[in-house]
Amino acid sequence: MMGVSYEPSPGSFATWSASATDVTIVDLYTITAQTGAVYLYSGGDAAITQGARTWTLGPGFARSKLKRSVGLSVDSLKLTIYADARVTLGGIHYLTALKNGAWNNADLLLEVAYLDKLGVIQGIVPKFSGRFHISGGITRAELQGEVRSAADQLSVMVPGEVYQPMCRNTLGDGLCGVNLTALQVTTSATSATDSGRRVVSVAGSGGLANSGWANLGQITMTSGRNAGASRGIASHVANTPTNSTITTLRPWDYAIAPGDTCTIQPGCAKTMAACNGFSNIAFFRGEPFIPAPETIV
Numbered sequence: 049m050m051g052v053s054y055e056p057s058p059g060s061f062a063t064w065s066a067s068a069t070d071v072t073i074v075d076l077y078t079i080t081a082q083t084g085a086v087y088l089y090s091g092g093d094a095a096i097t098q099g100a101r102t103w104t105l106g107p108g109f110a111r112s113k114l115k116r117s118v119g120l121s122v123d124s125l126k127l128t129i130y131a132d133a134r135v136t137l138g139g140i141h142y143l144t145a146l147k148n149g150a151w152n153n154a155d156l157l158l159e160v161a162y163l164d165k166l167g168v169i170q171g172i173v174p175k176f177s178g179r180f181h182i183s184g185g186i187t188r189a190e191l192q193g194e195v196r197s198a199a200d201q202l203s204v205m206v207p208g209e210v211y212q213p214m215c216r217n218t219l220g221d222g223l224c225g226v227n228l229t230a231l232q233v234t235t236s237a238t239s240a241t242d243s244g245r246r247v248v249s250v251a252g253s254g255g256l257a258n259s260g261w262a263n264l265g266q267i268t269m270t271s272g273r274n275a276g277a278s279r280g281i282a283s284h285v286a287n288t289p290t291n292s293t294i295t296t297l298r299p300w301d302y303a304i305a306p307g308d309t310c311t312i313q314p315g316c317a318k319t320m321a322a323c324n325g326f327s328n329i330a331f332f333r334g335e336p337f338i339p340a341p342e343t344i345v
Contacts, residue, residue: 053159054098054172061162061171070165075111076103076172078157079180081150096161098169107131107142111158114176123197125158125176126183130190138275143191146182148277148301154180156195214318215334219326223333226326228313231255234270236309238291245299246282252292255314259286264315267294272308274300281315 055061065071075091090096090103091111097103108130115123129143137145158176161169176195184192210216220228233256239249255261262284269275279296286292294312316322323332 051174052171053174054169056170061173064164064170065162068162068164068170072163072165072167074161074163075109076159076161077109078103078159079151080155080157082153096169098161098172107135123176123178123199125178125195127180127193127195128190129193132189139271140273140275143186143188144301145276146191146193147186148274150276151180151193152182156180158195211335211338213334213336213338215316215323215332217318217331217333219314219316223331224328225331226328231314233312234309235312237304237306239306241300241304245301245303246296247293248304249287249291249293250310250312252286252288252290256284256292256312257286257289259292260284261286261314262292262294262312264317265313266315267296267310267312269300269304270309270311272305273302274304274308277301281312 052061072092074096076096077087077089077091079087079089081087087106088101088103089106089109091109093105095102095104110128110130112126114125129146131142133141135142137150140148156178157174159172159174162171162173164170176197178195178197179200181194181196182191183194186192215224217224220226231254233254235251235253235256237248237250241248250256260283262281265281265284266278267281268278277300279298279300281294282297283295284292316326318334320329320332320334320336323329
């Protein structure tokens, strides 16, 4: 990655760096989660501000040396993230939030700030960018992660288009066009989860009043011990117009308590009928009328 993302005036960083002898170098991490949330953290011992951006103190970072190669090979950056119980995200321990998926496939940009002896930023240089993945174990104090360059996405052995009866879009993506934010329901649990931590009752409103509306959708906890964690929804049953039972595909890390808040988004069975339910049939991208293989002789 070349160039300077910030310098006080055009060309000033090159001039200053050519003769500077007392330089402080600070790593700056910008993480953009899939939810759109942006986190800016300083790798130094103080917050760094440049213009409208402030990289605050948060979890600690230790990284590997940078290595870049020419061609389509996948470059990577090893990260160790440190956090004690005082460092939280959404009210829970930061490393637990990462384990729950807060940074899953998040875009991470590493920049380096160069400060003079007075602590004034003379330049910020982008060094590496890619997608974050948890690559190792997690303890109470640290988590092992890896940032892989964009070339990693070229290694997925999947053709550009697959002909299939079901729609190839993901509900709410750019090709689908459904506005999930407008359909999303904000609610709270009215009961604790069952012993398997998969079944919970929630207050019903909007689409939740209709059984099956949230089947194959997603529930994200916004408070309580599971804050920041999301789970796919296996089934949704509207018991009454104001109360529903949600069963998740995977158990929660912690039991949900009555009053814990959450957001719920609908799911899609990817059929023409399901697409019609969203008044979105014009964007259906499946081939339901292709004959089954055994009919071709």
